[in-house]
Amino acid sequence: xxxxxxxxxxxxxxxxxxxxxxxxxxxxxxxxxxxxxxxxxxxxxxxxxxxxxxxxxxxxxxxxxxxxxxxxxxxxxxxxxxxxxxxxxxxxxxxxxxxxxxxxxxxxxxxxxxxxxxxxxxxxxxxxxxxxxxxxxxxxxxxxxxxxxxxxxxxxxxxxxxxxxxxxxxxxxxxxxxxxxxxxxxxxxxxxxxxxxxxxxxxxxxxxxxxxxxxxxxxxxxxxxxxxxxxxxxxxxxxxxxxxxxxxxxxxxxxxxxxxxxxxxxxxxxxxxxxxxxxxxxxxxxxxxxxxxxxxxxxxxxxxxxxxxxxxxxxxxxxxxxxxxxxxxxxxxxxxxxxxxxxxxxxxxxxxxxxxxxxxxxxxxxxxxxxxxxxxxxxxxxxxxxxxxxxxxxxxxxxxxxxxxxxxxxxxxxxxxxxxxxxxxxxxxxxxxxxxxxxxxxxxxxxxxxxxxxxxxxxxxxxxxxxxxxxxxxxxxxxxxxxxxxxxxxxxxxxxxxxxxxxxxxxxxxxxxxxxxxxxxxxxxxxxxxxxxxxxxxxxxxxxxxxxxxxxxxxxxxxxxxxxxxxxxxxxxxxxx
Amino acid sequence: xxxxxxxxxxxxxxxxxxxxxxxxxxxxxxxxxxxxxxxxxxxxxxxxxxxxxxxxxxxxxxxxxxxxxxxxxxxxxxxxxxxxxxxxxxxxxxxxxxxxxxxxxxxxxxxxxxxxxxxxxxxxxxxxxxxxxxxxxxxxxxxxxxxxxxxxxxxxxxxxxxxxxxxxxxxxxxxxxxxxxxxxxxxxxxxxxxxxxxxxxxxxxxxxxxxxxxxxxxxxxxxxxxxxxx
Numbered sequence: 001x002x003x004x005x006x007x008x009x010x011x012x013x014x015x016x017x018x019x020x021x022x023x024x025x026x027x028x029x030x031x032x033x034x035x036x037x038x039x040x041x042x043x044x045x046x047x048x049x050x051x052x053x054x055x056x057x058x059x060x061x062x063x064x065x066x067x068x069x070x071x072x073x074x075x076x077x078x079x080x081x082x083x084x085x086x087x088x089x090x091x092x093x094x095x096x097x098x099x100x101x102x103x104x105x106x107x108x109x110x111x112x113x114x115x116x117x118x119x120x121x122x123x124x125x126x127x128x129x130x131x132x133x134x135x136x137x138x139x140x141x142x143x144x145x146x147x148x149x150x151x152x153x154x155x156x157x158x159x160x161x162x163x164x165x166x167x168x169x170x171x172x173x174x175x176x177x178x179x180x181x182x183x184x185x186x187x188x189x190x191x192x193x194x195x196x197x198x199x200x201x202x203x204x205x206x207x208x209x210x211x212x213x214x215x216x217x218x219x220x221x222x223x224x225x226x227x228x229x230x231x232x233x234x235x236x237x238x239x240x241x242x243x244x245x246x247x248x249x250x251x252x253x254x255x256x257x258x259x260x261x262x263x264x265x266x267x268x269x270x271x272x273x274x275x276x277x278x279x280x281x282x283x284x285x286x287x288x289x290x291x292x293x294x295x296x297x298x299x300x301x302x303x304x305x306x307x308x309x310x311x312x313x314x315x316x317x318x319x320x321x322x323x324x325x326x327x328x329x330x331x332x333x334x335x336x337x338x339x340x341x342x343x344x345x346x347x348x349x350x351x352x353x354x355x356x357x358x359x360x361x362x363x364x365x366x367x368x369x370x371x372x373x374x375x376x377x378x379x380x381x382x383x384x385x386x387x388x389x390x391x392x393x394x395x396x397x398x399x400x401x402x403x404x405x406x407x408x409x410x411x412x413x414x415x416x417x418x419x420x421x422x423x424x425x426x427x428x429x430x431x432x433x434x435x436x437x438x439x440x441x442x443x444x445x446x447x448x449x450x451x452x453x454x455x456x457x458x459x460x461x462x463x464x465x466x467x468x469x470x471x472x473x474x475x476x477x478x479x480x481x482x483x484x485x486x487x488x489x490x491x492x493x494x495x496x497x498x499x500x501x502x503x504x505x506x507x508x509x510x511x512x513x514x515x516x517x518x519x520x521x522x523x524x525x526x527x528x529x530x531x532x533x534x535x536x537x538x539x540x541x542x543x544x545x546x547x548x549x550x551x552x553x554x555x556x557x558x559x560x561x562x563x564x565x566x567x568x569x570x571x572x573x574x575x576x577x
Numbered sequence: 578x579x580x581x582x583x584x585x586x587x588x589x590x591x592x593x594x595x596x597x598x599x600x601x602x603x604x605x606x607x608x609x610x611x612x613x614x615x616x617x618x619x620x621x622x623x624x625x626x627x628x629x630x631x632x633x634x635x636x637x638x639x640x641x642x643x644x645x646x647x648x649x650x651x652x653x654x655x656x657x658x659x660x661x662x663x664x665x666x667x668x669x670x671x672x673x674x675x676x677x678x679x680x681x682x683x684x685x686x687x688x689x690x691x692x693x694x695x696x697x698x699x700x701x702x703x704x705x706x707x708x709x710x711x712x713x714x715x716x717x718x719x720x721x722x723x724x725x726x727x728x729x730x731x732x733x734x735x736x737x738x739x740x741x742x743x744x745x746x747x748x749x750x751x752x753x754x755x756x757x758x759x760x761x762x763x764x765x766x767x768x769x770x771x772x773x774x775x776x777x778x779x780x781x782x783x784x785x786x787x788x789x790x791x792x793x794x795x796x797x798x799x800x801x802x803x804x805x806x807x
Contacts, residue, residue, distance in 0.1 A: 032784030068614075072607045087593075091600025095608050143694055153616035160615045161608070190607060197611060202619060209623045216665050219620075219627040219635045224694060227650055230642070230661045230796055231673035236693045237637055237650050237663060243627065244620040261687075261696035264739030266665040267637065272786025330703030335712040338732030342698040345683065345733050345745035348787035370698035370739045379703075471702040492700040574704060 030322050030350035033276060037354070040280050041287055048284070049291025049303075055199045056171045056192065057296065065194055076191035081184045082525025085172055086518055088189035089165060093132050093514070096158060100128040103154040113147030114223050126502035131158035133513035134166055134395060136249070136256030136365055136488035137505060139497035143259045148221055148240055155256060156245040160205075163252030164196035166397030169517050170289060173401050174296045176527030177425045184525035200285075201252060208247035208281055215277070216270035219243040242267055250281035253395040255365030255488040263355070263368040264344055275351050275368060279358050286362050286393035287311070289400040297425055301543035306403050308548040313392035313555065314361045317385045322353040324378035329575070333375060342373030353378065360385040363395030365488025372466075372475065372491035379491070380571025383478050386485045387563045388555055389444060395486065401520045403551075407542065408437050410554045414540050414547075424542060426532035433526060440519045444484045445562045447508045451480035452566065460500035466493030470577075474570040479505060484512035638664040644797045662793055667691050667744040670796060677722070677761040680746070680754050680773075680799070682792045683733055684715060687741025698739045712736065723757045745789035748777050762803060772798050 061069070061076060069076050080088065103110065104124035108117050119127060123139060130137045136159075140146065146155070172186040179185070213219055222239030229235050242258045246268050249256055263269040269278055287307065294303020325339050326349050333339035343352045352369035359366050360382040371382055385392055391402045408422075412429050415422030422429040429437075455461030455476045465472040475494040482489055483505040490496070496505065541547065627635030632648045639647040643658040650660045662668055669691040670679035688695035701708035712735045719734055720727035731749040751773045759769040776795040779788050 029780070029784050036782070036784065068610050071610045072603070074603055074607060087596055087600045088603070091597055091602075092604035092607060094597070094601045095604035099605070099608060099612075141695065141697075143696060152620050153612055156620070157608075157612050157616040161611060190603075193607070194611075197615060202615065206619065206623065210626060213623070213627045213631050213634055216634045216638050218637050219624050220637075221624070222636075222649075225650055227660055227662070229668045230793060230800070231668065231670050231675070231679055233669055233672065235662065235666070235668060235691065237639065237660070238666075238693050239637070241620045241624060243635075244623040259696050261698070261740035261742070264698070265696050266667075266740060266742055266744055267663075270638075270665050272781040276781075276785050332701070332703050332705060332708045332712060333732075335709045335716075336732045336735040337730075338736075339703070340732040341701065341703075341708065341736040342739045343736075344739050344743050345747055345789050346743075346786050351786050368739065370700050372700040372702060373698060375703050466700065467702045467705060471704060474702075491702075492698070493702065577704065 027326075030326075030354070033350060033354055034318065037276060037279060037283075041283060044284060045288055045291055048288045050295060052200060052288065052292040053295040055195050056187075056292070061191075062198065065198055068194060068198075069190070072190065074190040076188055076194070078188055079185040080188055082172070082186050082521045082528070083184075085186055085189045086521045089168070089517065089521075090514065092161075092189070092193065093165065096132045096161065097128050100131060100154050100158060101125065103150050104128060107147060107150055110147060110149045112149045112221060116145055116147050119145070122499040122502040123497065126506045127155075129506040129510050130488065131155050131254070131256060132162055133486050133509045134162035134252070134254060134363060134398070135483060135486040135509045135513070136254045137483055137490065137496075137509060138256055138260075138488070139502055141260035142257055143224065143238060151245060151258060152241045156241075156248060159245065159248040159252045159254040159256070160197050160201050161193065163201060163248070163254065163396045164193045165517075166395055167196045167200070167285070167289070168192035168397065169520055170293075170397035170400040173404060173520055173524040173527075174293050176524035177297050177427060179528040180426075180530070180532040182528050184529040186521065186524045186528050201248065205244070205248045205251055208251060208277075209243045211277060212243045212246055212274060215274035216267070217243040217246055217274065218267050238267060246278075247281060249366060250278045250364065251285065251396075253282060253286065253362045253364040255359065255363075257366065263366045264370070269368055272346055272351055275347055275355065278366070278368075279355055282358050282362050282364050282366070283393065285396045286399040289397065293400060293404075299543065302425065305543045305548050305551070306400070306407065307393075308545070309551040309555070310391060310393035310399065310403060312548070312552055313385075313388065314357065317361055317381055317392060318354055318357040320381045321357045321374075321378045322350055324375045324381065325349045325353045328375060329377065330375050339375050339378075342370030344368065356382050357385065359489060360487060361390075361392035361394070363390040363398055363486045363488070365482060367489050370492055371478070371489055372493045376471075376571055376574040379474065379478075380567065380575060382489070383474070383481055383571060384559070384563070384567065386481050386487050387445075387448070388559050389441075390485050390487065391555060398486070405437050405440050405520070406555050406558070407551055408433070409441065409558065410547065410551045411540055411542060412437075413554060414550060418540075420538050420540075423533060423539060426535065427527045427530050428533060433523060436519050436523045436526070440516050441558060443515045443519075444512050447484035447512050448477070448480045449562075449566065451484065451504060451508050452477050455480070455501070455504065458500070460498065461504075464495040464498055464501055466495070470570050470574040473566075474574065477566060477570050480508055483508040486513050640664050640794070640797065642797070642800075644794075644801050661797070664791065664794055665744055666693060666742050666793075668793055670792065675761075677757060679796050680751060680758060680790075680792050682746060683743050684711075684735070684737040685741040685743070686737045691742060693742060696740045696742055698741065699737045723753050725753050729753060744791055744793055746792055748773075748788050748790055751777070751790040751792075751795070758799070762799070764803070768802070769799070772802065
């Protein structure tokens with residue numbers, strides 16, 4: 001009797017605690033998750049940053065790399081001018097596009113295709129562009145369209161190499177700052193690409209995959225097979241090499257899920273622990289590259305300033321989305337007593353908000369909750385975080401070069417205010433330099449706004465919209481924002497698997513990736529050929545908190561002025577209704 | 578520095594195209610080598626370690642009808658107990674013929690409900706009238722089914738999950754179902770509540786995620802406890 005009573009009390013107590021916690025998720029729990037995440041990121045910051053700097057400055061090749069170069073028949077020691085570097089990058093990406101398009105179009109002939117047929121031409125184009133451009137926008141549903149070989153040898157390989165392309169471009173730009181009076185040589189693309197894959201991404205991915213395996217992410221080559229369930233229905237047991245792909249999907253800020261539900265799927269992200277680990281993987285390289293940058297330019301404080309601006313923007317995004325989801329405004333969250341539509345029980349509101357801010361602040365686009373069902377302000381902030389140009393802290397490599405471009409805008413604006421020739425890290429920002437930066441800043445907003453306008457003006461674009469009114473506009477705006485910024489997440493209500501959206505979003509992804517890359521490399525070449533000027537008393541210090549503030553403000557103003565009109569027709573009016 | 582710069586200073590269009598073609602061929606060779614390493618050797622290595630060291634997890638956390646673990650769907654237990662699901666994937670207990678005897682998971686947008694070949698959320702927006710109506714309807718239906726006050730239903734009971742395969746419900750939603758399940762099975766409520774407590778997990782590391790109840794494992798335990806104590 002006594003034990004029965006104690007069990008009852010215990011059960012009631014457990015239930016009561018659970019009830020209070022699930023309905024009143026304390027702010028301290030959200031803070032606790034963020035604190036654990038920041039601790040882990042801080043622990044690896046200095047060693048990983050130094051390691052990556054060594055990878056890109058060491059003259060020596062590993063034995064396995066030498067063997068690889070012989071097979072590839074490329075010279076890893078030939079210093080390339082920026083234009084050659086760009087040609088190699090474009091050649092590699094063209095080859096990647098062709099191979100991936102071919103694999104998707106010929107899927108019916110591939111081994112381990114699970115009986116799935118070929119992608120249609122528009123769909124194969126969209127997917128090939130999407131994965132080569134580090135976007136991973138997905139119009140298809142993995143478990144119903146993609147076989148194991150296409151995923152493993154096609155899509156997952158691009159998750160590695162497209163991430164390595166982004167890091168290579170960032171490193172080339174940093175070399176531009178390091179060098180003085182050369183003829184515009186910024187490194188060797190083949191060496192940067194190979195070293196990033198072999199020395200950085202592969203070892204981290206292997207260890208990360210084992211951690212994910214232990215949490216329950218699967219790794220096998222079985223087909224999806226039907227069984228009889230507990231209560232007498234049928235369900236398919238899923239198979240696939242998921243762990244090896246899941247880890248690089250996050251680490252390379254790619255975001256393309258093995259399954260349709262992405263990181264909300266229990267076999268991609270089984271527990272709150274795996275969830276935090278995946279957020280760590282998403283953020284670790286983007287938040288560490290500023291350290292690498294600081295070490296390479298010989299002034300760690302410059303890295304701190306870039307990191308400070310990235311971290312501040314990320315933190316504001318996390319705080320706003322967490323607040324929005326916990327407050328749960330809107331008719332549906334109010335009716336249900338909480339914004340749990342499109343969220344998983346094991347994550348709840350806080351861990352979903354943290355993931356949403358991190359996946360949109362980087363160019364990842366993996367989701368552990370359906371962003372279309374986020375509250376109106378929460379969804380608006382995810383969109384705005386992407387619109388910043390993926391700098392909070394941005395994709396692997398692309399976040400660093402994106403923030404460095406804004407740093408140049410910041411010194412230029414500051415220079416105008418005090419009437420001095422602007423310079424950054426000893427490089428003068430003249431007419432040609434600022435022209436390249438201005439084109440960089442304009443490219444993606446142009447693609448987003450023109451794409452959105454076309455889609456809502458054309459019947460072919462209108463048919464895919466699910467929601468009426470402002471949320472319908474948000475769906476389209478989110479799609480083009482995500483594609484042009486190479487994010488890849490979606491307001492999934494939009495039916496995007498149509499020839500119109502597959503083609504238009506494909507163009508946005510391709511142009512949004514490679515036009516900025518070409519401009520960054522051109523700038524890297526100019527900097528490498530410029531003589532570095534010594535700092536004088538009149539030089540604006542770019543390592544102090546004041547500059548971090550200017551940098552953050554420039555990011556917000558540049559984006560704010562561009563996107564506020566369209567945002568006010570979508571998420572803002574929705575938040576007010 | 579090796580290489581010449583003058584030839585690349587101002588390439589003509591045709592020279593540029595020829596150069597891009599050469600670089601694409603080089604890119605193809607590089608891609609094929611990297612595919613062997615990253616697309617074949619690496620996933621096979623992860624697979625090897627997984628099958629040796631973590632075979633249960635690597636093969637989908639499969640459970641048999643007697644509650645024991647299996648490493649493949651053909652791996653039946655000593656007494657021939659078949660594999661009936663994955664501990665990580667929810668099943669559609671609400672659609673069963675004897676639905677009142679089972680704990681139910683959350684509403685699901687995966688196919689007709691918990692279809693693993695169609696994982697999905699509804700993607701309905703926060704102001705969508707269709708979604709609001711569905712929530713109100715569920716609130717009334719679940720209150721009637723479980724014999725509770727409609728105001729007591731927690732949000733997870735009324736909303737579809739992101740994956741459509743959510744294996745969990747909140748402890749609050751599980752508690753609401755105890756009386757109904759106990760009555761349908763002719764069990765003492767305390768026994769059922771005890772099983773719920775046994776299958777309730779707290780937050781990972783004390784702060785991560787939310788407390789939760791694994792519905793499939795709870796239902797299996799319920800079924801097996803009944804078999805053991807008929």
